[in-house]
Amino acid sequence: MKIARLAALGLLVFSPLALAHPGHAVHGFSAGFMHPLTGLDHLLVMLAVGVWAGKIGGAARWQLPLTFVVVMALGALLGMTGYSLAPIETLLAASVMALGVLLVVSFRLPRLLQLGLVALFAVLHGLAHGAELSSGQGAYVMLGMLLATALLHGVGVSLSASRLPRLVQSVIGCTMIVLGACFLAV
Structure with missing residues (x-):
């Protein structure tokens, strides 16, 4: 469990700010794998989807991450066709x-709503990824992105399963709220 925590911390420390969006050249499996790790x-x-799934527990530990991976793939395919949403960032x-x-915030949501939010x-993330995929190597890039996404979900679930203190979850959540606001300001 300590290795998972160190890996998650390392990913956060060494990851540059939001650079995983249209306008960046993305080619091949390794580029696709690194894509979710570098934004x-x-x-x-x-990571948060995994932590949230672990926090909910039960079948959510696999349902939420699986939903994310499958729907992100569908969103990426949609993005590859040229579909986009203007305010994607x-x-x-x-x-x-x-x-x-x-x-x-700890409030219970119905499972269908949890799955809907994750979807x-x-x-949205799939559309952003799909807009960048080249048609020649799109399958390899997507495979790399999906694998990295699933691994990050697994790290999140592991962090939550390791009895991540409530305070740490709150700090992560507050940090995400602040960073999200910063992303909006950029």
Whole structure:
């Protein structure tokens, strides 16, 4: 469990700010794998989904991450077709803030609403990723992104399963709210 915590901390410390959006060249499996790890907004959302799923417990530990990965793939495919949402950066920043709130505030939501929120966040991140994929290597890039996303969800669930103190979850959530606001300001 200590290794998972150190890995998560290392990812946060060495990740540059929101650079995982349209306008960056992305080619091949390794670039796709690194993509979610090199944008702080993506990194935080992927980890937070895992922490939130672990906090909820039970079947949510696999349902929320699986929903995110599947819907993100569908969003990426949609993005590859040219579909986009004009304020995508604003929506991504809002997803960081919303997940921060979900980590800070402890209120029970129906499972369908939990899955719906995760799906919404996933389709937004998928659209942002898909807009960058080249048609020639899109499958390899997407495979790398999906694998990195699933691994980050797993790290988040592991952090939560290690009895992550409530205070630490609140600090992570508050940090996400502040960073999301900073992303909105940029």
